[in-house]
Amino acid sequence: MALARRRVPEGPAGPPWRAGRWLVLWGALCLGPRAAEALVEGLYCGKLVCYDVLGVSREASKAEIARAYRQLALRYHPDRQRDPDGRGAESAEEKFLLIATAYETLKDEETRKDYDYMLDHPEEYYSHYYHYYSRRLAPKVDVRIVILVTVCAISVFQFFSWWNSYNEAINYLATVPKYRIQATEIAKQQGLLNRAKEKGKNRRSKEEIRKEEEEVIKDVIKNKIDIKGGYQKPQIYDILLFQILLAPFYLCKYIAWYCWWIYCFNIKGQEYGEEEKLYIIRKYMKMSPSQFDSLEDHQKETFLERQLWIRENYELYKQEQEEELKKKMAMDPRWKRYRRWMRNEGPGRLTFIDD
Numbered sequence: 001m002a003l004a005r006r007r008v009p010e011g012p013a014g015p016p017w018r019a020g021r022w023l024v025l026w027g028a029l030c031l032g033p034r035a036a037e038a039l040v041e042g043l044y045c046g047k048l049v050c051y052d053v054l055g056v057s058r059e060a061s062k063a064e065i066a067r068a069y070r071q072l073a074l075r076y077h078p079d080r081q082r083d084p085d086g087r088g089a090e091s092a093e094e095k096f097l098l099i100a101t102a103y104e105t106l107k108d109e110e111t112r113k114d115y116d117y118m119l120d121h122p123e124e125y126y127s128h129y130y131h132y133y134s135r136r137l138a139p140k141v142d143v144r145i146v147i148l149v150t151v152c153a154i155s156v157f158q159f160f161s162w163w164n165s166y167n168e169a170i171n172y173l174a175t176v177p178k179y180r181i182q183a184t185e186i187a188k189q190q191g192l193l194n195r196a197k198e199k200g201k202n203r204r205s206k207e208e209i210r211k212e213e214e215e216v217i218k219d220v221i222k223n224k225i226d227i228k229g230g231y232q233k234p235q236i237y238d239i240l241l242f243q244i245l246l247a248p249f250y251l252c253k254y255i256a257w258y259c260w261w262i263y264c265f266n267i268k269g270q271e272y273g274e275e276e277k278l279y280i281i282r283k284y285m286k287m288s289p290s291q292f293d294s295l296e297d298h299q300k301e302t303f304l305e306r307q308l309w310i311r312e313n314y315e316l317y318k319q320e321q322e323e324e325l326k327k328k329m330a331m332d333p334r335w336k337r338y339r340r341w342m343r344n345e346g347p348g349r350l351t352f353i354d355d
Contacts (some may be wrong), residue, residue, distance in 0.1 A: 003083070022233050040125075040128065041131075042103050043118070043128060043129070043132050044101065044115055044132065045098060045101055045102050045116075048098070050102035050105045050106055050115060051106070052070065052103070052105065053099060053101075053102040054067075054068040054099065054103065054147060055068055055072070056068050056106075056115065062107065064102065064169060065107060065147050066103075066107065069099065069100075069102075069103040069107075071283060072099045073096065073099060076092045076099060077092075077096055078092055078096060078097045092304075105198050110135070111135055114128075114131040114135070117131075118131075118241045121158065128205070130255070142143065142146055146309045149353050151240055151241050151244065152241060154240050155239040155240045155241040155242075158239050159234060159236070159239050160238055161235035162238075163234055166232070166233050166234060170218050170222055171218070171219055173225065174214070174217055174218050174221060175248075179221060179225065182224075183217045183220040183221050183224070185221050186220050186224065187216050187217060193213060193216060220283075222286045232290070272309060276309075277304060277305070277309040278292070278300060278303070278309075279312070280309040281303050281308045284308065284309075284311070284314045
């Protein structure tokens, strides 16, 4: 029996398998010469229109674009090509990459908006490059998250490194006879070292007792001594994370303090107090608060006695310190040997050695 061939109804554009061709042709006519001018090699789909590559119109929805992509991807996927010579597989792979590029361009709203703008405004040549590469090279992870994780990692490393430096300072001070003797006396007065001897099963070895006494002495040093500068006890609010979070507070505090300074001493003409005088001296010496606090008390009293908050007195004191340093260096035998070496030999001097 002969099978009856079923006739496929045709529309005004012909058979349905020709609809894609007519759709592409209609899109090209709608885009016109302006779209051809906007196409740049290396951007998006190159010299081809991404809509034409997928066979959809510029008014196509996301669902239509995804449907067209799936159909073309199944058709041109390299795994589905069975060409022994490999020529067809290579062309199919290039076609598949072009289809994937067109889909990546049109599936995202922002990228599609930039692409449509490029088609409508071909004269803005450099802006098209900027929008394309700014989105292409944009980081996949939010920059704010990266910055936050980096700051937290730096803060943790900073805190533990400060604790390590502080423990090293305590261990060193425990070996200095001056501080060790004082700490031992304080521990004995508090009854931390005057314990009765243990007997029986609870008796410990000499090594365990020595370690316990060492820890007691270190604890007394930690509680009694005031370490300033780079080896001071770390505080949680000194790490980078808290410094960034408290930066607005510190800024407002500094502005309020600066306004108070101008009002009190510049407008009302009040005399400087001891803290204000030391602040001015520290600024003249270009020292940080931690460096200035690490100075001995008698040095600060000398600064106040010589009235170094006055600019002229400070300049005179600075000259005296420089002259004194020069005298010390001139009398220092190591400095004399260094000058003799620089005068006779020095770096980079060539001499012949007589055999």
